[in-house]
Amino acid sequence: MKKLLCYLTLLGLSAFALNSVALANKINSDDRLEWWKDARFGMFIHWGAYSKAGGEWKGTTDHGEWLQFSAKIPVAEYSEFAKGFNPVDFDAKEWVAIAKTAGMKYLVITTKHHDGFAIFDSPSNEYNIVDWSEFGRDPIKELSDACHEGGIRFGVYYSLGRDWHDPDVPTKNGARSNLIDYPDEESKDFSKYFERKVKPQVRELLTQYGQLDIIWFDTPGLITKEQSMELRDMIRELQPQCIINNRIGNGMGDYGTPEQKIPSGKDIEPWETCMTVSERIWGYNKYVGYRESETLIRNLIDISSKGGNYLLNVGPTGEGIIPEESVERLNAMGEWLDINGEAIYACGPTPFGPEVGHYSDTELDKYGNPKFISEWKWRATTQPGKLFIHVFEWANELRIPAIEKSVENVNLLGDPDRKALSFDQSSEGIQIFLPEAAPDEIATVICIQTN
Ligand code: JFZ
Numbered sequence: 046m047k048k049l050l051c052y053l054t055l056l057g058l059s060a061f062a063l064n065s066v067a068l069a070n071k072i073n074s075d076d077r078l079e080w081w082k083d084a085r086f087g088m089f090i091h092w093g094a095y096s097k098a099g100g101e102w103k104g105t106t107d108h109g110e111w112l113q114f115s116a117k118i119p120v121a122e123y124s125e126f127a128k129g130f131n132p133v134d135f136d137a138k139e140w141v142a143i144a145k146t147a148g149m150k151y152l153v154i155t156t157k158h159h160d161g162f163a164i165f166d167s168p169s170n171e172y173n174i175v176d177w178s179e180f181g182r183d184p185i186k187e188l189s190d191a192c193h194e195g196g197i198r199f200g201v202y203y204s205l206g207r208d209w210h211d212p213d214v215p216t217k218n219g220a221r222s223n224l225i226d227y228p229d230e231e232s233k234d235f236s237k238y239f240e241r242k243v244k245p246q247v248r249e250l251l252t253q254y255g256q257l258d259i260i261w262f263d264t265p266g267l268i269t270k271e272q273s274m275e276l277r278d279m280i281r282e283l284q285p286q287c288i289i290n291n292r293i294g295n296g297m298g299d300y301g302t303p304e305q306k307i308p309s310g311k312d313i314e315p316w317e318t319c320m321t322v323s324e325r326i327w328g329y330n331k332y333v334g335y336r337e338s339e340t341l342i343r344n345l346i347d348i349s350s351k352g353g354n355y356l357l358n359v360g361p362t363g364e365g366i367i368p369e370e371s372v373e374r375l376n377a378m379g380e381w382l383d384i385n386g387e388a389i390y391a392c393g394p395t396p397f398g399p400e401v402g403h404y405s406d407t408e409l410d411k412y413g414n415p416k417f418i419s420e421w422k423w424r425a426t427t428q429p430g431k432l433f434i435h436v437f438e439w440a441n442e443l444r445i446p447a448i449e450k451s452v453e454n455v456n457l458l459g460d461p462d463r464k465a466l467s468f469d470q471s472s473e474g475i476q477i478f479l480p481e482a483a484p485d486e487i488a489t490v491i492c493i494q495t496n
Pocket of ligand 1: 110111263264304319327
């Protein structure tokens with residue numbers, strides 16, 4: 046009887062495994078990415094023990110999520126500091142409400158950054174917020190539940206090739222390693238770290254929080270191709286719908302991740318610009334400045350017109366509050382999207398291209414290549430039967446390049462009456478006659494309906 050039970054159990058497990066693999070194979074990269082491409086806009090959150098410092102350490106004030114490295118803090122001192130991480134004001138539902146009000150459709154939070162401190166319940170490694178810090182709760186569980194209840198997709202960031210708490214994480218030439226506690230770079234064995242910490246924790250992230258929609262790996266460092274494949278296979282088996290960024294390493298992943306910059310042109314490969322709302326630091330820094338709402342809204346439009354996604358980062362405080370400077374800007378983006386979201390979500394890229402700018406034939410960039418000169422007059426996105434022109438620089442007349450389809454109607458997306466605008470279409474292009482004042486100084490969207 047025992048043998049039969051054992052046999053049936055094995056049969057059941059192998060069937061489950063086969064079924065998961067079959068499902069994983071059934072969902073191809075395009076299917077997986079469909080919701081993500083339509084979503085266009087997500088919230089990035091850099092939050093961890095480092096947030097408690099607010100960018101400041103013993104009189105220096107330029108720190109962020111790299112605090113342990115940039116302030117040269119030994120593991121013993123930083124670990125003690127991490128014990129005091131106690132975000133008593135953290136409210137996952139409030140964070141999700143801020144993201145939704147901003148018009149963000151997904152959220153990615155740092156679960157373990159380069160300091161190696163997990164802000165999730167990690168039974169495989171005691172250096173985590175539940176077992177190590179005063180807080181004792183699992184904010185990733187609370188946030189994943191809030192996302193699932195709030196109807197926005199949930200994703201996690203995990204640092205692969207940097208972990209200043211672990212003795213076995215070498216980096217290229219040791220340049221980004223913890224050489225204070227672990228000075229002998231040659232003795233470090235990434236595979237030990239991979240087996241001891243990475244695999245168990247990635248498995249915990251895949252199995253403790255319900256549906257996981259994104260795994261955003263960072264700094265793959267010296268991970269081998271086999272190790273990247275092993276992580277990818279684990280993800281595909283346990284969460285077949287989960288999309289993976291290209292920082293899993295070794296040319297794998299579902300999409301590219303240009304950082305703090307926007308590519309100059311359209312790209313058929315899926316990509317997502319990640320950028321800070323603050324001027325440059327990802328983790329909370331009480332001294333840093335913030336980008337203007339106009340810049341953030343126009344960046345979203347520029348990125349969408351080139352077929353990309355915008356992952357915009359906030360750095361909550363050590364108490365768990367998203368800074369007011371970020372909330373104000375995200376609210377402004379949400380107000381713009383409430384009126385013009387139809388021209389962003391689930392839209393295709395511009396049918397043109399010259400409107401985004403050109404390469405100078407005289408100036409060179411810092412790499413010695415022809416410098417790209419951005420034009421900031423207008424951008425275009427598309428829906429079936431519609432061409433949206435997002436106007437940054439207003440004038441009474443707008444000329445855009447010719448399109449094959451015939452124009453049937455032109456109006457302003459923000460005009461509740463959708464009053465028809467005069468236009469003239471020829472093989473030379475389309476001329477649109479606009480009202481005196483721009484309805485929206487940041488970006489007014491013209492809707493061109495075609496046959
Ligand atoms: C990494 C992290 O070091 C940083 O703290 C933040 O989390 C960011 C989102 O990701 O920063 C990088 C990673 C890659 C490059 C530059 C900064 N890169 O490839 O140039």
